[in-house]
Amino acid sequence: MSFISYLKDGISLGSIYAIIALGYTMVYGIAKMLNFAHGDVIMVGAYVILTCITRGGMSPVLAVILSVVVCTVLGVVIEKVAYSPLRKASSNLAVLITAIGVSYLLQNLALLIFGADAKSFVSVVKVPSVSLFGGQLMIKGITIVTILACIVIMVGLSFFVKKTKPGRAMQAVSEDRDAAQLMGVNVNATISLTFAIGSGLAAIAGLLLCQTYPTLTPYTGAMPGIKAFVAAVFGGIGSIPGAMVGGILLGILEIFGKAYISSQVADAIVFAVLIVVLLVKPTGLFGKNIQEKV
Amino acid sequence: MAMLEVNHLSIQFGGLRAVDGFNMTIEKGQLYGLIGPNGAGKTTVFNLLTGVYKPTEGIIRLDGEDITGKSTIEINKAGIARTFQNIRLFKELSVLDNVKVGLHNHHTYSTLTGILRLPKYYKVEKEMNERALEILKVFDLDREAETLAGNLPYGKQRKLEIARALATDPKLLLLDEPAAGMNPNETQELMETIRFVREHFDMTILLIEHDMKLVGGICEKLTVLNFGQVLTQGETASVLKDPAVITAYLGE
């Protein structure tokens, strides 16, 4: 029974990775950049929720909505101020380093405002646990909510990208930015929209992350951010189902590694599997193989 | 013996046979043209000859040696050098260094010799500089040796690509649309350069070209490719008069 218990923990953690990875993968697909600061937007979202509830006395629902709004705006502003001037820079390293700068900026702002000590997070999602197999397997409410949230977001996002006009504009920009521009797609607006969606999702991920692991520091977002990025690459960066599958596989791997091998080398196992996958399939599980034309 | 002998060369991409049963023989010292409408498979033939793609069937012999299925590097060492339709220079290197990269396999010293600056380093580098400048002179590029390749004007970039290819000391030179984007004066000049290269380096040349004036002006023999198959081949004058060729170019 412990196997199933670990599996559910893995899927739950993986769902959080998947939601973060979606943000990474969409931004990569459309803006062709690694947004290193994405993980830190998660942290900002979590602090907003915590502050609104503990200091502002807001209802949890309102706090979450506000957090999504703040993160969405933050994502768009970051893109406009720090990334878009570098979109046509001669090296794509420039925007990567700038993203690292933004990551430092967000972490240190949080450090100044909230301090370095870990804050214990409030319980926001109050869904009762479910007991299965005569009490042998307990599934916490937050686990159910996390997995459901992930499925809803994934389905919603797929629908949005495939069936709506702005979604199709995103696809067009990700295929060929110049051609999309010539066909009348507003590339700037599309990129902004992508950052808005990705950052909004980061707020949700921040909530779910802090419900599962209820401590919050200015560096809370960094490691999950990196792992979600790994998940996105794992699944094939740029692919929505890839981010989903990659995230969940990564979560399961991590929990199993911790449970069955050693909690200290669990991360090493996760990274080793990533390397093996990439060596066998260099563009990730769902990635498209594009060959340079001679 | 023929310099290049291609027998029944074919390649399949999925369901598409991009090149189908291609045959061609080029004699030593010949200036040979490969023409055909857009999408006929000309560049694919070049990519097959240089090992960028592996043929599904067929045999390629260079100066009697079977080079079918070998890697790009091995084929270059065997003696085929090429230029590209969309210019591919080492843009951040100087004009001189571009040619020196071409000399890489002919003037050698070890990495350690280079780091420690042993006497051999100075000797070989001197040889390389002299040889590279000699080649650049042919293309009237020697005065721009220090310029970054990416900063050269378009026409000179095309020339530098030829110079770099020649630096590898090939038996057969493949030119992929050398006159693309050039004005009539530049094209005229290029024709003379190609002729000169053949004489001066005793070179066998195969070129892809759309400019019929250039093709008619310098090529001795032509092969016309259409939908991946040889439409006709032979002496330039007779091929260009062939009604089938005119139809292929102008449509029905």
Added chain:
Amino acid sequence: MKKVKNKTTQNNMINYGIVILLFVIVQVLSSTGNLSRLLTGLLVPICVYTIAAVSLNLVVGFSGELSLGHAGFMCVGAFSSALFSHAMSDIPQIPRFILAILVGAAVAAVFGLIIGIPVLRLRGDYLAIVTLAFGEIIKNLINVLYIGVDDHGLHVATSSAGLHLEAGGKQILKGALGISGTGALYKDIKSSFFIIGVILLLITLFIVQNLVHSRSGRAIMSTRDNRIAAESVGINITKYKLLAFTISAALAGVAGVLYAHNLSLLKVSVFDYNMSILVLVYVVLGGIGNIRGSIIATIILYALPELLRGFANYRMLIYAIVLIAMMLFNWAPAARNWRARVMEKVRGSKNKREVA
């Protein structure tokens, strides 16, 4: 023709000159008592990071591959050499330190080779993430490693108890607690670590600059500029990418050796991806493929947060803002055009149009 050669030689010489000049200035300041303790403490780390940045530039700038695992190679160099120093404590200090440097470089080179062979098949961002992953794996594995030495030789285990050391044996590496007391092994030469660091930096410059301006260096740069064209003229891409990667790893190992021996306590946790990123920031801000830029950017950017200590919590915030601003100013096409226009005006007033 002679001119070209002289120009690159001159450029290389200027780089050696800058390092030596800075060294002399520091020595003068320090002998006249004008160097604060804070600054004195920064000297060896600055050498460490400058060596790391110059060596990373070989991969990022000259071979054109983005590596986020440089700290992993520094880590391997640091731990292997510290182990060596502890295990071989009978050898006199100076030859032992020289050997420790060679051990660190060699072990890091082997790791570079082993990692490079599979990894260099990947490109761009995929290569970046896999190098990051390797760095993290190395860190995680050393974190659970226990190594001790007794009369029977070296013992390796994954726990302290698993070492089964005999009486008189000593533990060297204690997992996450790391290795302590490495610096104390070199009492006689510890005060000279800064000079040693400067010499190692000069050697690094010598290797990287001479490599870049040689046959192999041209081949490395040709694979960066155009893979397909490089192959078409017979350049073995894998070989030269691997060469750059391995040499870079070896030099990162040397940086790690210096780092390890300068500390009283060496913990693996410092060698995380943030350290790799830090070094990458120096390289990119100094200018990709610009060795002098790497040197200057490292010295300024490493010292900056330390010198801003007076601003306490604000210092990293200021650092972040400076970093973003400098990136935008250096790289945004709009900023570049603006700078070009300003330069044009300045030059135009001097002499009318010179360059086409």
